[in-house]
Amino acid sequence: MAGKRVAPEVQTRRRSSGAVWVALGIVAALIVVGVAGFCVYTDRYEKVFPGVTLGEQDLSGLSEGELRQTVSADALLAGQVTVSAGDETLGRFTQRELGAYVDEEALADAAWSVGREEGAAGWLKNGWTMFCGLVGVDVPMDLTVFYDDDMLRAKAEALAASFDQDQVDGSYALTADGIYATKPADGRALDQPGLIRALTDLNGAAGTVEAPFESVPGQDLDFEAIARELNAEPSPARYDIPTGKVVDGTIGVDLDPQAAQFALDAAAPGETIRLPADVTYPTMTAAELEAVLFRDELGTATTKVGGTSVRRNNVRLAGECCNGVILNDGDIFDYNAVVGKRTTARGFGAAPAYVNGETVETVGGGICQVSSTIYYATLLSNLEIVERYAHRYAPSYITWGMDATVSWGGPEFRFRNDTGYPIRLDVKYENNRITVTVMGTKTDDTYVKMTNKVLSDTPYETEYVETDELDWGTQQQKQSPYTGHQVVSYRNVYSGDGKLISSAKEANSNYKSRNEIIMVGTNGKPASGGTTIPDFGGTGGDGPTLPSDLPPDIPSDEPQLPPDDGSPGLSIFG
Secondary structure: OOOOOOHHHHHHHHHHHHHHHHHHHHHHHHHHHHHHHHHHHHHOOOEOOOOEEEOOEEOOOOEHHHHHHHOOHHHHOOOEEEEEEOOEEEEEEEOOOOOEEEOHHHHHHHHHHOOOOOHHHHHHHHHHHHHHHHOOOOEEEOOOEEEOHHHHHHHHHHHHHHHOEOOEOOEEEEEOOEEEEEOOEOEEEEOHHHHHHHHHHOOOOOEEEEOOEEEEOOOOOOHHHHHHHHOEOOEOOEEEOOOOEEEOOEOEEEEOHHHHHHHHHOOOOOOEEEOOEEEEOOOOOHHHHHHHOOOEEEEEEEEEOOOOHHHHHHHHHHHHHHOOOEEOOOOEEEHHHHHOOOOHHHOOOEEEEEEOOEEEEEEOOOOHHHHHHHHHHHHHOOOEEEEOOOOOOOOOOOOOOOOOOOOOOOOOOEEEOOOOOOEEEEEEEEOOEEEEEEEEOOOOOOEEEEEEEEEEEEOEOEEEEEEEEEEOOOEEEEEOOEOEEEEEEEEEEEOOOOOEEEEEEEEEEEEOOEOEEEEEEEEOOOOOOOOOOOOOOOOOEOOOOOOOOOOOOOOOOOOEOOOOOOOOOOOOOO
16 A cells, blocks of 8 residues: 655744745845935935925925025015004015024024934934935924014014004184084004014914004094184274273184084094184284273363352262273163262261252262263264263253253163273362363364253243241342253264265253242231332343354354353262
8 A cells, every 4th residue: 555755744834934935034124225225225215305394395306505695584484464443555575674584504504404313323323314204294494583683573673663643533613714624533543562463473483464453542522512612703902991901802603513513523533624614803903902992081071069068079979980980882781870869978977969850969969060070071072972861950060951860769861882892981089170081082173062952941930938937028049040041952073174075963951940949038028018029120040151153164053063161060969
């Protein structure tokens, strides 16, 4: 029986296993040789290893010279940076212009050192690095960009200077040319620290930086409030009585708030425009008024003061109250308001005055002579008379029709300054004469003469009244007589060369008549009787009359001029 041969079969298997090991050995040897060769190649590689990058830039394969040129600041920082704020572009700059710089040497050394470690381990590691780079594994280099703080700050300041705008609040001004208003404009301020942070965050890369900034809105105008403040009637420069100084007048303004707002809305922010408004400027400045203040004598009148010492003192005190009174244009002089209530506490004494047609002792008696003298002076000054009343009886210290009676509580004497300039009353009492002078500013050479015309006379009668308080055959006057007169006064305005410009009726003065009363004594009357009232032959009388001759330039039917030699006489009455 034949059997199988086993030994050769075993032998064949041993041979196959050995071949594997041989093959493996060969492969291993080849790998070792390959790795060794690759490492030798790597060790002798004189360029930047594969996979070395700087940002998005591949540095692989660059020679050392090319590397250093590639990683220079000029090359790395040449990208453009655009700086904007809102919709506005502030500028375009290179990173170098913004103060950026890099450590070129360190960066080049770091990129070149990749794959160039020393020692046995480094020899193998370098090969591995080369291998990884070849199969696409990157070795990124960190790019660190430095900035010159001073240069970057200066650039931010320069950008802010060109961008920043001061906040403009709405404003207005009343000038010599009209009312001007400025439309509000929002302010803005660049956030310089924020801009610097945004620039450095680019780390040298190109790009656009949105600069942060802050806006500050401008304040709007309130034309309703402005109109309430400005709208006024014009007034000229005037004398400020409390301070004694000349002050500028008021500009007249008529501003329509709606029209002003419409005009400003059409302007550009921050623009100044002239508003539509009616503006009236004073015709005279304070300096111009100061130069002519109280420069001229407008009119003057003097009357003699008679009567008791008390009456004369009353006249003096009333004159002192009126002396120095200043009236601006349009002001009204009120005699009672200026002199005040006449009381003994103020130094006034009791003197004869008329009360309901009777002569009585009254505190302040005689002060009508001051009001009458002022009235005459204001007529000669061509001023407007507001309120004036004639005496009950014709006074003898002033021309008829030129008097002005007053009493506390009425009647009043008032006149208005209508000259266009301030006026001052200068009142002087000396040598029993009261003189009133109106000082102001004349704008022409005209002057005034006052004349009067007696329309009618009412004679007085003499009444005889018996009294047992007088001895028989004696008499005593109890009441002095006055003839009544109806008088009209005229204001006559002449040019500087003496020509009559106008003659206008000024006032009517109706002076009453008053009978003379003679007391006749009956004490010791003879028993045989006889005439009770002796016949003295006096049946009546006339008062004084003014000259009837007229100057050649006034027709005979016009009023007569007053005498030039002063007042016609004295009176103890007010």
